[in-house]
Amino acid sequence: MSHFARRWQRPEVIQAIFDQISDAIFLYDEHLHLVGVNPSGERLLGTNADDMLGKPCWALFDVVASESSDDVPTGDAQSEALPHGAVTLLLPNGLERRVILRNIELRDESGRLEGVVTTAADLSGQSESLSVNEFARRSLEEWARKSKVTIPPKRTAMILAGALLLILVAAIALSRSLSHGRTPTSEEAQRTLEKQKRTEIARFNAMTPAQHLERAKLALRSGASADTIADGLRHLKAIKVSAPESSRARTLERDLNRVQNLAAARSLIDSASNGEVREGVDKLKRAAGILEQYPGDKDAAKLAGDLRSTAEQFAIRSPEGFASAETKLVEFTWERGGFGTVMIANFTIRNESPIDIANPKLQCDRATEDGVVLDQNDGTAYGIIRAHSTARIANVNMGFLSAETGSAKHTKTNCEIVGLRLASEAEGFSSSR
Numbered sequence: 001m002s003h004f005a006r007r008w009q010r011p012e013v014i015q016a017i018f019d020q021i022s023d024a025i026f027l028y029d030e031h032l033h034l035v036g037v038n039p040s041g042e043r044l045l046g047t048n049a050d051d052m053l054g055k056p057c058w059a060l061f062d063v064v065a066s067e068s069s070d071d072v073p074t075g076d077a078q079s080e081a082l083p084h085g086a087v088t089l090l091l092p093n094g095l096e097r098r099v100i101l102r103n104i105e106l107r108d109e110s111g112r113l114e115g116v117v118t119t120a121a122d123l124s125g126q127s128e129s130l131s132v133n134e135f136a137r138r139s140l141e142e143w144a145r146k147s148k149v150t151i152p153p154k155r156t157a158m159i160l161a162g163a164l165l166l167i168l169v170a171a172i173a174l175s176r177s178l179s180h181g182r183t184p185t186s187e188e189a190q191r192t193l194e195k196q197k198r199t200e201i202a203r204f205n206a207m208t209p210a211q212h213l214e215r216a217k218l219a220l221r222s223g224a225s226a227d228t229i230a231d232g233l234r235h236l237k238a239i240k241v242s243a244p245e246s247s248r249a250r251t252l253e254r255d256l257n258r259v260q261n262l263a264a265a266r267s268l269i270d271s272a273s274n275g276e277v278r279e280g281v282d283k284l285k286r287a288a289g290i291l292e293q294y295p296g297d298k299d300a301a302k303l304a305g306d307l308r309s310t311a312e313q314f315a316i317r318s319p320e321g322f323a324s325a326e327t328k329l330v331e332f333t334w335e336r337g338g339f340g341t342v343m344i345a346n347f348t349i350r351n352e353s354p355i356d357i358a359n360p361k362l363q364c365d366r367a368t369e370d371g372v373v374l375d376q377n378d379g380t381a382y383g384i385i386r387a388h389s390t391a392r393i394a395n396v397n398m399g400f401l402s403a404e405t406g407s408a409k410h411t412k413t414n415c416e417i418v419g420l421r422l423a424s425e426a427e428g429f430s431s432s433r
Contacts, residue, residue, distance in 0.1 A: 356423035
């Protein structure tokens with residue numbers, strides 16, 4: 001068999017087979033894109049090879065009818081997308097043709113798919129040229145006659161099958177050597193890229209609403225990437241309102257938008273703690289705005305809990321920065337106490353954060369119109385301010401006033417929040433006392 005194998009592997013023999021047999025042969029790479037086709041394949045589809053090379057398998061065969069065929073191999077899982085068996089093809093010229101498609105997977109030693117060979121036998125008419133099986137059978141008989149070798153009838157079918165596979169393996173190897181024998185120029189690469197883009201667009205536009213719906217469902221799988229979700233939404237938008245699948249598409253679109261939005265909220269929460277406080281707080285606010293769209297949603301509720309935990313970390317790590325970013329002194333008034341020597345203030349504070357805070361620390365400066373600071377008073381407003389709420393804390397002792405404050409005719413008072421504690425910490429401290 002070694003001489004037999006060497007004979008079939010010669011390039012000129014492979015080329016002769018490609019030129020003479022009537023069965024169409026289509027050679028695909030591991031991604032199921034066409035890398036080779038014989039003249040019979042061009043005649044079958046009525047298309048030039050240059051216009052077919054590089055196209056995915058589903059862009060070549062427009063199957064309008066399919067019949068089950070138990071004696072035709074379907075290929076393994078990775079090539080099941082290829083049509084097989086007795087099918088009716090719709091040709092570019094509008095005519096139909098019945099063919100039998102057979103797929104053979106080619107794998108390396110590790111089992112990885114290297115390519116697929118598809119043969120197409122035309123059932124619509126007869127040709128004077130030989131089919132693959134007939135060509136292999138006659139060649140085998142001729143080789144046996146010249147070599148004076150007697151082949152038992154029971155082994156004929158097995159040898160023919162091996163010869164056919166050898167032909168196809170050598171053919172795809174030849175096709176690869178022809179397509180990869182030189183480095184393409186930048187213009188050729190650009191043309192190839194543009195052709196692939198046009199093919200993808202044409203494939204997308206040719207999909208039925210049901211096919212768009214099935215592709216979109218892939219984005220609902222656990223762990224789907226942002227690109228997969230975006231692609232799913234693109235497929236749903238292609239389904240017209242008049243299509244029967246429209247209502248299911250709109251429902252699925254809402255589900256995908258929810259998944260996409262929650263993923264965006266998760267990304268904002270995860271990245272919030274990596275930057276400075278104000279930037280992180282801004283991300284948390286944006287995430288909170290997203291989560292507000294899904295009240296009662298379990299996944300949104302879990303993210304809201306993570307958001308509060310991140311906010312608490314900010315408040316613990318940088319109370320001054322968090323107070324500046326998330327609290328607002330809405331209003332304050334003050335008066336003299338302790339026989340005119342002590343500053344007693346009333347503060348109305350807005351907590352815009354998602355966590356409860358307590359005991360904000362405040363600082364008040366009294367200065368003349370010229371900007372000369374007369375007093376700088378500090379004090380703690382003991383009390384709890386709930387998340388997203390406003391509270392008034394009265395009678396806060398801000399400390400003694402200087403003598404200059406009493407003698408100045410015109411002064412201006414400015415107060416700001418400079419620190420705070422978590423409500424949980426303050427309540428724990430109070431309960432332990």
